[in-house]
Amino acid sequence: MPHAPPLFQHATIRRERYFFTLYRLFEAALLCLVVFSPVGDLLELPRHPTAAKWLAAGYLLIAVVLFVSGRHSRIRPQVLTGIGIDIWFCTLAMYVMPSLAGGIAMLLLFNVGAAALLLPARYGLIAAACAVAGVVTQYLLGAILGDGQTLRPLAELLMFAVSYLAIAALTGVLGAQMRASEALAEQRGSQAANLAEINELIIRRMRTGVLLVDGEGEIRLANEAALIHLGDAGHGRRSLATCTPELKQRLHQWQRSGSNDATPLQLKPDQPEVLPRFARLLAEGDQVLIFLDDASLASRRAETLTLATLGRFSASLAHEIRNPLAAISYATQLLQESRDIPEADLRLLEIIYQQTHRMNGIVENVLGLARRERAQPEQVDLREFTRAFVADYLETQPPDNASIEAHLPGAPVIAMVDRRQLQQIVTVLVHNALVYGRMPGEPARIGLHVHLDDKGAPLLDVTDRGPGIPEAVAAQLFRPFFTTSSHGTGLGLYIAHEMCEANQSALTYVPVPGGGACFRIRMAGTRAIETR
Known part of the structure; x- marks a missing residue:
């Protein structure tokens, strides 16, 4: 769980500190009004008129400074300094103006409560104890000097002491709850902002295109995948009808009938086809989300x-x-x-x-x-394997008027492959060559070539002299259930391709310039296995 932000960062705490300093300013102004204006004539004169004037003026000056500086200073030092000054000046004011001692002590009650609200509990109780000490000091001075005017009733002293401590304890609890709520709210807000950024990033990086279209048919938002499909037409607020009329027609059909056409749609000639889906952003709103799913996916x-x-x-x-x-x-x-x-x-x-x-x-x-049996690679000499394969194949399944030849190098070619699965792979390739790799009216001529590539990787090619494979068909050869024959299942080449991958090999189709087809099996050599 992240740490709560510092106290001075909370907007609520800053607002409460502002009202606290404003109240102190009001207290100082009220004290000056009593001392310097004719209102003071209605009350008893201070014991020390000159000291009272200097005290009121000094308190007002300090209150102004604390009010102005409170906007930029840290809360804890500023509140501690302010409550200390409040207690000090109120204690002196109660001594020099004994007729106002009860009212000044009452005003100080709010200062103690405000300080306990803004500070941790222990600091609030210390401030209350200092206020009690100030009232007790004023009482003791009156008792020592024998001044009946200064001396207040003991019951009043006890009531103020209890009030200070009680208000400090109560507002301290409220302040702790307020700070915890503020910290939790800020944490939740930060988490919500982070989640919003993550959601925006996810939507922007989704492989599915996302468009937001308003009721007037204008594109309000589009993620990266949608911009790829729309091109330059997707930037800014553009009309959907202008950018992609076909998509606008699909949207209009969905809005009118509620049914969605499942036919793939190509928005740009050089981009793959997409399957558009529509959903309202709000149940009763006119904004629509359009999802562009890649049809190939x-x-x-x-x-x-x-x-x-x-x-x-x-x-x-x-x-x-x-x-x-x-x-x-x-x-x-x-x-x-x-x-x-x-x-x-x-x-x-x-x-x-x-x-x-x-x-x-x-x-x-x-x-x-x-x-999907797991491969068990072993060292296989492709030269001996191919020779034995051709002999066994001719013996068990002799092709009608067809020829199968092995073209072998002079030196052994060692590959790491599952022998049994390699047998199945080559069987599939040879069978396809016998069926499809012949010219009309001519027998099939199949060759098995064992050699090495430029990097020393062992290769086994299965070639034929047939009509070859068109480029459009070659791109889908290894897809499951794809076949050009009414008698085929479309699983043979797919299974062979999967077996090659299980053996860390690769099965690819290589066009032959002079006609025919070549299926190449690129296998891992013994060096590749040792360095892996």
Whole structure:
């Protein structure tokens, strides 16, 4: 909890100090009025007229000085000095003007209370004790000198003493509460100001554009993200219809029907599309907040939710689909071994087997996406790995009229990667090259190239001689569920990309100038692992 600000910083305390000094000035002026004006003739003459005049004049002068200097001095020293002077002059005034002793003692009661209000409790009680001492001193002087005029009743003395102490205790408690409330209010105000600055900073730095539009359609406020979408049109108070007519039309439609068009909107040609949302600043007000959400971010959030749902669904998918597929595949293989089945039916069984195999591959892709198994990197010689991969692939899945060649360096190329996951990654890339990486009417020609880049990082390229990939399609290759084929799931390249990231590797698409496509896997070498 932050420390309370110093006493002299409180506006309330300064105001109370001002009235205290003003009251002292009134006391001194009243004393001078009694001494110097004909009003004093109505009262008994002072015991020492000359001393009374000098005392009243001096008190008035000091009261003026304290009143003027009180605006710029610290409260505690100024109040301590003022109450000390008050007690001193009041004690002398009660002695030289015994007929006014009761009234002067009564006026001093307010001074003691005001000092206890403005000072800590112990200082207030000390001031009250000094005032009691002053009254007692005046009483003792009268008793010692045997002056009946000066001597006041003892009961009156006791009542003033009790009054001074009681008023000091009471106003001291009130003063402590007042200072605590003032400090708490200032602390809360400071916190509120800080929160306001933080809120303003958050809104200004939000990736979502925020616009405040008044009832006349003028842009009152815009954060940084909104200014990026609006450009120069977002500066100052501009008309929304002039800056972005499409957005103004969406706002008018929302105000009229209450429905919001969910179609993405592009405010500037070089900026991404946004999804505008509208909300009234106040329930009955005419000012409207417009939120400009990046459509690509919303799409990625939707993809994340879809993938999360797909992951939960995959557990039941494994039991509900894989087991029947395995039974169908096994029964089909048994029927194919039978000698009593005609040739035409064997072709139908082959189609059934191929389709069940394809469906099983789709299930495997979904399960691989959901499992997100942790990579276990090891030292892998990419030259030997590629040679063995090509041999195994040709043996288990011989491509029709297609060629798969390995282009290997003379020296071993060592990479830190999970061998099993690298096998899955390369399998996906080779399968895509077999399906999409061929010219119409020609067999696919696939190459696996192992080499090092300029920095010595191991690379494995999977290339083909097909038509290549358009730039617009290449930008979305690794997004989930993106596919250009009616038979694809759009998960193969996404899963391969995720596996590469799990192995601290990178999967990228590299355009080939002479035609074709190249998917490059950049892996971590042994040196990179040692220095990490």
